[in-house]
Amino acid sequence: MHVSSLGFQTDLALLTSSGSVVEDRGTHLVVRSPENPSYFWGNFILLAQPPVLGGEKEVVGAFHTEFPLADHVSIGIDTADLSEESRAAFEAAGLVVDVATVLSASRVNLPRKVEGEVREVTSDEDWEGRARLSQQLYPRTSEDTFMTYARQKNAQERRLVDAGRGKRFGAFVDDTIVSTAGVFVTEDGVARYQSVETHPDHRRKGLAAAVVHAAGQHALDHLDVRRLVIVADTDGEAIGIYRRLGFNDVERQLMMEKRSGEWATLDS
Incomplete structure (x- = not known):
């Protein structure tokens, strides 16, 4: 097919x-x-x-x-x-x-400066923090059930990192990851974002834009990527962030x- x-x-x-x-x-x-x-x-x-x-x-x-x-x-x-x-x-x-909505861009506009540190997610502690962040976004599912899923999702993504296909970036406030975005090569010249997430207490502070920019710039600068692809809820808040960063609507999914x-x- x-x-x-x-x-x-x-x-x-x-x-x-x-x-x-x-x-x-x-x-x-x-x-x-x-x-x-x-x-x-x-x-x-x-x-x-x-x-x-x-x-x-x-x-x-x-x-x-x-x-x-x-x-x-x-x-x-x-x-x-x-x-x-x-x-x-x-x-x-x-x-x-x-x-x-599927959006794409060939460059990412520089966002405003934010408080906290934006860097790669690297250590086991960083990845566990990423899983904890995801779990906090869905508090009505039991911690054990969700964390099993989130850790397995981390393991899949870390295989992509180990293969040199991309990175996950996080915004850290007081050494705690509060916003994150990953981006990974799917084919020559194309990379796709994965799981852009921000803790509710840290939204509208520019952190999501900062991690999306950091991940996208890494792909453009270091992975020979010419096209970035991201998917957003058509009626959600995130799509406005992506459009301000320079992403344009391509299709519906x-x-x-x-x-x-x-x-x-x-x-x-």
Whole structure:
């Protein structure tokens, strides 16, 4: 199956580079991250096209067949076009339909100066702090459950770092990481951002812009990157930060998700 979406192309490139497995079924891909089964967008189905109207339940059933133990459903479609009838059918099956915005830039504007230190995430303590930051953003899921996921996610990302594909940067205040962004090469000349996160108590202070700039400048200066790619919630606050840094809208990325069990309490 040929994937045309820049968002999914870069997603898949980073997943396979960090240990995930992609199975091509012709009409769809099955993406698995065996070491991190609770990673929603490391364990998903990607359809080439929306199903024929009425086939939405079959698609959800196919996910459960592929991932019988999963506490989630994650389905992507390699097109941003979804009819209102099909959207309604997926929503009736319990899925939240999200159309994110994919943006790109060839340079990153210099942000304003911030308090704290912006630097690479390097030590075991730094990476554990990054996992703790993620956990604090989702306090309604138990610490044990979330930290298992976050540490496994760190392990996948550190494989990319060890392979020389990129870095994660953090903004540290009083030696605590409070904002972070990673960026990794997906193919020659292209790098994709991963997991831009900022603690709620430290938002609107320019820290997210600072770490996105630091990561992007590293890729441009040291990884022979000519194009940076980032994905944002279309209606979220972060997209404004990215646009001010010089990123421009490229396309929409269609993703649908349902969370159950303990993960049902996790905010989007």
